[in-house]
Structures are given as structure tokens and as C-alpha cells.
Amino acid sequence: MASKYDALAKIIINNVGGKSNVISVTHCITRLRFKLKDERKANTDLLKGTDGIVTVMQSGGQYQVVIGNHVPDVYEVVTKLGGFSSETNDESEHKKMSPGAAFIDTISGIFQPALGVLAATGMIKGFLALFVFFKILSPASGVYQILYSVADGFFHYMPIFLGFTAAKKFKVNQFTGMALGASLMYINDVTAMASGEAISTMFAGTQFASNVYATFFGLPITIPMAGYASSVVPIVLAVYMASKVEKFFKNIIPDVVKTFLVPMFTLMVCAPLTFLIVGPIASILTSAIGIVTSSAYAFSPIIAGVFLGAIWQILVIFGLHWGVVPLAFLNFGSLGYDYILALVFTASFAQTAVVMAIALKTKDEKLRSLSIPAIISGFFGVTEPAIYGITLPRKKPFWISCIAAAIGGGIIGLTGLKTFMLGGLGVFGFPSYINPATNEIGGMIGAITAVVIAMAIGFVLTMITYKEDVKSESNSALTNDIMKENVVISPLSGSVMALSDIEDAAFSTGALGNGVAILPSEGKLVSPVDGEIVTLFKTKHAIGIKSDSGIEILIHVGMDTVKLDGKHFNALVNQGDRVKKGDVLLEFDIDAIKAEGYSMLTPVVVTNSDHYADLAFEVGKNIVMNEALMVLI
Template structure:
């Protein structure tokens, strides 16, 4: 299995199999629900070659992989022994309502996004072919392509029935059966005749009744492409099913539980859940359109400018169900429509970085990031290029805002869920008007967004030091020193101070290199931080020295002062214990510089790699002054 090793390392560094409640994936990232996020080794994960970055948002621990995430996800599921039908464990009490909502929505929609985008792309291309006169709506080719394009969205309740009830801890096939009942074609013909009577006459909820169930009126709705009814029905069904499981004998449970669940849930859904949820969806659609119509331009500025920020923190999931509901209720959606230009602003910024920056690694990474961004997958561009450089990301947000404002001004809307990037263009074709003004505004918006992202980044997004050959590159600590660029394992400075050669020390064990190669620091602040993520393998009772084994395997000794062992721990305060797992940048020891000096001891601190023989080169900084967290030593294997 290609990604077996990576999967094992990811599972290990999110705290192990026992720390994982659930894992799903979206287009570029693994989304873990962890029991205890503090057990995850975030810095180790970020340093992995096949991991772009790690995000913590909306109650999820997100490991960003990139385009290979489906294959990595399969490996994680197989290596971890996760059951694809296992119910998600209950959230901890400190998870807020918003985080739980985002988690539910992402878990329900994520598994079907790929197919939803694919069918939408087919439908969009079909509409484009008709608009260009290449196909006629009466042709067999058009009808077959339209059937493929409509297949998932028309029967959406069946697919959502599977993913929703699975999220709520029920049996997926029961959820599918409920969804299938909602779109059962024979019921749609019942409304052809005269109604038996009308409920709620004279109100916005006025509903003709054509059939009853055990004498109880049933308000028939059109549930094709609907979202809210099936999600609520699946939630109810999971509760009912689990209730029956507790009372039905095991010998007949396999068929009696589904029988009883469907017999209860389907009629209740038709009589109560479905109509109420449909009315709620209609009100939600009208409400969002009302807000949008108050000021489409401001709405476009807001959504277009902040969309990439929403994606980073997972907040975009709050808008996805609203947009899909609008498509089902209104036939179009401007909400997701206004974010379309953001990805093009992002790749404009990436192109500017590629053309202007001298750092060869950044140049190399910019090419695949740009290509992915063309097709709407912008995580490699965001996390690998623009966000680490800061200003290019801001410039891309400005481009996205202007593009969104243009879309808002033209009231451009999506008419189907389709692909991302250039594959999303056909989804803006009006089903009856074809290539109208709103469609051409889409092309203008993405062009303008791209140009703004490119020009602003090229002119103002990169300072002189960022365009130099030693500019920071993704997944590598910011480099100030050419000597450190050759190493592939970085040890950061554990303290702030003046850098000295080991040979300058009076202690022969350090100055001779007998204890290992490294460098010394004359501290100007009495704080010692972890130079790497790893384990405290030695902490002297006198607290003057600490041994660390990095997650990469490097063994590091840090000795605060010369002969300070004789202070017996006086003037030292340890914040960790031996055996503790530590993260890079964590405060390990505090010490009183002046008190140690007054006691007659030097505070110069050697930082040495005790297993030097494992490395072909141990490179140390040539800077004379250093701050904690800056690169101090690089190790070349």
C-alpha cells in the first residue's frame, strides 16, 4: 500500500488509534475528531514531507495533504482499522454548538462532494453545449448527459440519507430507504386531481391534502433535490433505530429493527418532519435572498474577500447547506456564487511569487500550486506559498473581494453545484437565458481578481528580503543563514543571546567536541525553550541541563552555564519532567542570569548534538546574535 507508512505516522502523531473518534476527508485534508488534541504532535505532522500543514478549527483536527488525500485517507482507514459504518462518539462537553454544527454539516456533505461536483460539471457542460448551439435539447445526447447531470441532485435525499444517518449513528441503508421514499415517483402523481380538503387556508402555509395515512392528513411536498427534510428525518431515524435495538431480541434484530424503524419514521416524515422542514427551507432561502438583495456589492466584497479565510478555519461549511438549499428552493444560489473569483486571485498571487522570488524551493512549489489552483484546489497555494509569506495572501483576498463585488453587482448566481476553478464556469449559465450578462460578468470577475492578485503581489506583496535566494520556504523554519540551508533537519535556538563557538569555552569536554558538535549561546534572557519537538530523555535534578531526543531522532544536550551543577538547582525552575513529550517552542526551564553570575558562575550555554556521528554534516549558524526559535543548527543526513 503506497501510503501505508505515511498513514501509520499520521495516526501515531495524532495521538494514536485510541485518541481518534472519527476521520473523514474533503478535497485536500483529513478531518479528525480527536478525544484530546493536546496528545497530537502538531509540529511533527507539519514537518512531514507529504503534509502541507495542520489546522485546528470547528472542533476538527485537520491534516492538510493536498490532491492525494483520497488515497491517504484509504490508507489511514485501513491501517487504523476504522469501520466505515462506525457511529461517531459523542462530543466532549466543551465543544460548543457552532463547532458541532460545522462538524455535522461537513461529515454529511464531504463524502459526496466529489460526485456532486462531477455530475454538476456534466450538467454545466451540457448547458454550455446548448448555449453554443452544439447540442439541441431534443437530442438523445443531451438527454443522456442531462440524466447523468441530474442523477445525484434529483435523488439527493437518498445520498444524504446514507451520509446523514451514518453521522448520527444509524444504519446507512435505513437512511437510504427513507430518502428513496421521499422521492418515490408514484406519489408525485397523486396531486393531479382535486384535493380532499385544504389545511391552513389563507396563510403562507396553505396546503391542499390529497391523501391521508390512517385518517391523518398528509401534506405532499416535492422532496427531489431537498436537503433539510432528509437530514432531520435521518436524525430522528437514528434515535428510533437505536431505541428499537435495545428492546428487540437479537435473534430477530436484523430485520425487525429496520422494519419497525421504517414503519415509524417514514409516515412521521411525510406527515410532520417533511412539511415543517420544507417550509423552513423555503423561509431560509427567502431570508438569504432578502439579505443579499439589500446590498449585493457589499455581500460580494465580504464573501469574496473572506472566503479563503473561511476555508482555512472550516467556516465555509456553514454556507454550503444554505447554498444547496437555495438551489433546491430557488433554482439558483448567489451565496457560493460570490466566492468564485477568490481562487483566481490566489493563483494570480502565486504567479507573481513565482516570477519575482529567487528562492528555488518556492519557485518549484509554486508551479504545482498554480496548476492546482486553476482547477479550484487552492490549499497548496495558500498553505505552501501565500500564507507563509503573509502579504501575498492579503493581496489575494483583496482580489477576491473585488471579484466578489463584480459578481454581486451583476447578481451572478450558481444554477447547479459543479466543479471548482475553471470547471465551475459552466455552472453560471442560466438554464433559459443562456450566456446572459450575469454569465459574462463571471468571466470579467475572475479575470479582474487574477490581475489584482498578481499586480498587488508583484508590486507590494514581497519585500526585498523575501525575494532573495535565502527567503523563507514552506515547511522550513525561516532561514537567515546560508550555512543552514544545506541541512534537512533544523534545531532551533533554545534561547536568546550571543552566539559563540564551542572552542571558545573553557570546559574541555565541550570545547574539544568530545560531547558532540554544536554551538554555544551567551543568554540575555533567562528562559530555555524546546529547540525541537520530541521527548525529554534526561533532566538533571539540579535543573541545569536537559537532554532531548527529537522526533526526527537527533539527540540534543543543552547545558545552562559552566559548573552550575554545584548550585544544586538554586536559581533554576523546571517546567517539565523527565520523559515528558514536548513541542518545539515550549518553555522548559527558567533561570536567574544575574543570580547565577553573582554566585560566580558563567551562564554561557552549549547546545550540542550528542549523536553527531549519525550525520554527514552538522552546520551551525554564523550569526552573532540570535533569538529563540531562529535556526541554530542544521543536520545533514
């Protein structure tokens, strides 16, 4: 069954370099995230100009096509039509990345698949706290208990779920990854180690303290004081280790018994190493990161809020915010709350307020029509349409939104607001400021206050400073003239065909530029634009024209007709001549050329098509000279 996104998906696949250029593709809330073999093969300008695509970003080793809220639907069609997997097919590609890009790619690959459910369960937890505060539900009720079990259960058993996503990222048997996560939770929740007396305590009196409950062949098995519930670093490191161990056993175990012996030996080796080495190292690393971030926050929560609030939208643009997200997970696991993501909560609202001001002040109906859906998305925490479509191209509004977000972040830092769960985006994030232990809503009221102040600052500053771009107004007035300049009329009468129908690879692959092919029915060629004859081959079989608006066009009459050395061709212009649309440039004898054994299929190519967002044309139809052939955008 055809999807309404089929056409868009085909354009995306073709212009990221085709199926063969795609290593893998995933998606987040608004973006398709491709890993390409060669990003130079992607037609970025054309993708940016395609309806349904907000913009394109190249960052963190990924080629990111920003779609908007309906990206899951587009992703489904793209993967179906392209036959793509979200898993990387070539490990060497990861090695080509810089360490920073590789880190971002790894973090996003592990956490991204779980983020939607994490936000959903966090929202349930937040709303339950709200219902208890307003006495709609009692914590003792069955309704509360069932909903809380899913709200808290997902985060509590996080190591199992991250075992799955990390295994997928590191190319390990995914059930092996889940088994390692389950072992962490089993020791944490079920065995005597979870309730028994500790034999001793390592690093007692420090933030690195861990209890020793048993030994493994004389080696101490340590459990961090907070346990492994909701932890993230131990399982990620454990699965990474498993990826190396599993690979080793795959190489030495016979195929006939690989199915069960590879996971068996992998688990037998990795489970002890996880508890003896990986777990303790991960706990120390987690504590060290916690000490650094908490110390920086304690030094000046206001400065931290201003700084993170100011740069958050810039990080989002390049997909670098994934480098910050794990810190919040560490805080949730060790502290039960987070102050890092709280500091950037006002950013999406500040961006939305700026767009609201632009929508009220602009006289450009098209800009206003773009603003309305961007405002709606912004209130739900999705700001890419606002950033890429409205504020970033106009620069000053974007910086105003960053200033407003910085002030909002400073206010949250000043008041010491914290989130107690990973809640939803935008307005759905407010309940995450309710402390579920006390069901007090003071934090939520504080978050609302900070958001209102940030929005007010962004709105007022934009209303005061925003001026309609004179160029934009001029563009509206001159749209018809510009369109006329960007219309290429047909230089020939005949049948319009695709460039791919030409046997010459230089034309069929688009190496010389985008365009069409025409099978002429009349031996006359006219100028498709107003401009100058910049090239006229001595053999008269090909002409290059540059229009007054800068369009560079090559018309090559027939295939291999250079071998005729000018026979059957009559040029009516010279190189350097000025011409108008419709002026006859060349005459040729179709029958004579065909009798010589040459194809008359004629490419009409825009050789600088990479300077344009898109070329609109229609193939499979008959056309007459002087009729519109292509429109350049």
C-alpha cells in the same frame, strides 16, 4: 503491495497520537479530517514540518491535516494502516463539541461524501448546456438524454443519497435512511399526490404554502408546493429522528429477530412522522431560511458579495465554509438556482493571481518552485497549497487576495449572476452559470469577466507591494551556518537505536523529548553541540546541555545508573562551563558498570523537541563520536 504514501501515512498516524487516539477520519478535497480523543497528544509541529503535508488546522472539532490534491490516495493508505473507519466510535465526543462545531461537523459529514459526484454531475449538466448553445448537441438526441439523465437525476433524487450519508453520520441502518428518502420521492413522483387535485392548501397565499392531498387517520398529509425532489432538510431531520427511534427498538427487540423487526418498526413509525410532522416543519424552516437569505441579498447584493468574497478564504482555512454550503443546496432545491456560492467564485482565482505575481517577482528559487504547482492547483479551485505554503505566511499577499475576492464578489452581486447547478471547482465552474432552461451563456461570460477583474486586481496589487522578506534572503545566504547550528553530533561511539528500545517509559514514550538511544562501545562522552553545561548530576551519570542556538539536550548514560552514586564515572566539566563540539565531558567504565548489572543503553534526548518541526536521524547503524547524529528542522 506497498504504496508510495506508506511512510507519510505512518508519520501521520503516529503523530496524531497513535491509532488509539483516533475516533474517526474522513477526507475532503485536500484534507484528512480526524476526530481525536485528545488533540493534545498530536505532534502538530512535527506534522507541519513533514514533507507531503501542507499544514495542520484545528477547527470545528476536527484535527485537519492538509495534504493537497492527492489526499484520497493518502486517506486510503492511512485508513488501511490504521484500521480506521470514517464512522464515529464514541458518541460522547460529539457532545463535547460546542454547538457551532457540532453543526459544522454534522453538515460536513452529511454533504462531504456526496460533494464530488454532485460537482461531477453539475459539470456534465453545464457542459451539456454549452454543447446545446453551440449546436453540437440537440436536446432531443439520445446522447443528450442519457447524459442529462445522470446529470439531473442525482440532484433530483438527492433525498435518497442524503438518506444514506445522514444515516452513516447519525449511526442508523443506512438502508433505513435510504428507504425514508425513497418514500419522499415516491410520494413526490409516483402516487396520486404528485398529480391529483389537492384537498386543501395550508398557509395559502404565503411562502409557507403546502398542499394537502390525503389524510393519515384524519391527520393531513401535506406536500410543499415545490415537492420533495432535490430537498435536503426533510431527509436529514427524518434520519436524525430515525436514529432515536431505531435505538429504542434495538433495546427492546430480541436479537434473534432484530435484523428485520428493527428496520420494520423504525420505518412504520418514522415514515408517518416524516410526512405529518418532520416534512412540514422542514418546509417551514427551509422557507424561513430562504426568506432571510433572499432578503439580505435583496437589501444589497453588492455588500453581500463584498462581504462573502472577503471572508471566504478565511472560512475555508478553518473549514467553516460548510456552514454556508447548505444554504446553496436550499436555493437549488427551492429556486432552481443559487446566488450564495456564486458570490465567492472569484476567491480561488484571486488567490492564484497573487501567487502568480509572487512567482514572477521573487528571486528565491525555492519559493518560485513552490509557486508553480500552487498556481496549477489554484486554477482548478484548490487553493490550500497557495494559502498555507505561500500567501498566509507572508500575510500581506493573503489580505490582497481577500481584497481582490471581495471586489470580484461585489461585481457578481452587482450583475446578479447565479449558478444553476453545483459545478466543478475553478475553471470547471464556469459552465454552471449557463441557464439550462434557456441555454444562454451570458452568465458564464459575466463570471469570466468578474474573475478576470479580480485576478487583475490581485496580480497588480501584489506586483506593486510585494517585497522579498529580508529574513528569507538572509536565510538563503546563511543556510549552511544554520544547518551547522542545528546539527547534533554523536556524543558517543556505538550502535544507534530507537528510543522505544529503552525499557524506561519516560524515555521510550518520548515524554522527555524526541531523540535516539546509543549503546556505547567506548567509555567516553563528548559535547554534541557548542553551548553550556546547564545540568550535571552529582552522580555524574547524566548531563544537560543547551546549545548556542537553543537546542536543549539530555544525555543519560545507562539505565538506573543513578544508583551507582557516581561510581565508575569521571566528570571533566562542571555545571555552567562553556563547551565546544567534541570536547570530552565525561569518562565512564563500561565493563564495570555492566558488571554491576546495569544496561549501558544511553538516551540522547532533545528535551525541547516540541520547538522544532522535525528531528532527522537514522537508527540501526554504527556511529562514531563527532559524526552527525541528528539534524533539527
